[in-house]
Amino acid sequence: MSKPTRSAGLSRRxxxxxxxxxxxxxxxxxxxxxxxxPEAAQAAPASPVAWSKLSAEExxxxxxxxxxxxxxxxxxxQRLLRGTRRWMNMTPEQRQHAQQRFARWKDLTPExxxxxxxxxxxxxxxxxxxxxxxxxxxxxxxxxxxEQRRRLRERWENATPEERQKWLERRRQRQERRGD
Numbered sequence: 001m002s003k004p005t006r007s008a009g010l011s012r013r014x015x016x017x018x019x020x021x022x023x024x025x026x027x028x029x030x031x032x033x034x035x036x037x038p039e040a041a042q043a044a045p046a047s048p049v050a051w052s053k054l055s056a057e058e059x060x061x062x063x064x065x066x067x068x069x070x071x072x073x074x075x076x077x078q079r080l081l082r083g084t085r086r087w088m089n090m091t092p093e094q095r096q097h098a099q100q101r102f103a104r105w106k107d108l109t110p111e112x113x114x115x116x117x118x119x120x121x122x123x124x125x126x127x128x129x130x131x132x133x134x135x136x137x138x139x140x141x142x143x144x145x146x147e148q149r150r151r152l153r154e155r156w157e158n159a160t161p162e163e164r165q166k167w168l169e170r171r172r173q174r175q176e177r178r179g180d
Contacts (some may be wrong), residue, residue: 048076049081058084133175 051069054062061084065072072080090098108116123134144152158168 046078048074049077054081057088061087 047120048070051059051066062069062080065080069077083102087095087098105113123131126134141149141152156164
């Protein structure tokens with residue numbers, strides 16, 4: 001079997017983004033977005049972390065930042081440290097998966113990255129039940145055979161905006177009747 005071309009890969013990404021957007025629509029139609037956390041519940045300002053307080057393994061993984069670590073904003077230090085610790089706790093399989101996802105991310109255009117960031121922010125604004133519905137839809141899509149996914153993608157890509165809207169509305173109504 002031949003390797004998929006870049007355009008086929010981007011088409012798949014665009015289709016997955018559309019499916020994700022459809023799930024977002026189904027989850028949010030007629031629903032109120034989750035309220036922002038109260039001021040008291042928001043995270044406290046990040047504290048700087050001294051380079052000398054990092055473990056030898058953390059310093060090794062962050063060595064490219066070592067000479068300027070103390071000049072980095074505390075938020076960036078904390079973010080880098082969280083990522084390093086998360087990486088250190090991953091299994092080899094999880095690390096390989098993370099590297100593959102990063103490689104796919106790097107292949108996206110700036111517009112596709114921006115679209116993904118906006119979709120992620122919308123997802124983060126959902127309530128727990130709405131997030132569960134989106135995840136459920138995603139998992140159902142992943143369980144489809146490659147042929148079923150291909151047909152679904154073609155159907156979605158060839159549909160007019162009005163047809164897509166009707167399709168999503170019918171799906172939402174079916175879910176409400178089932179109590180999903």
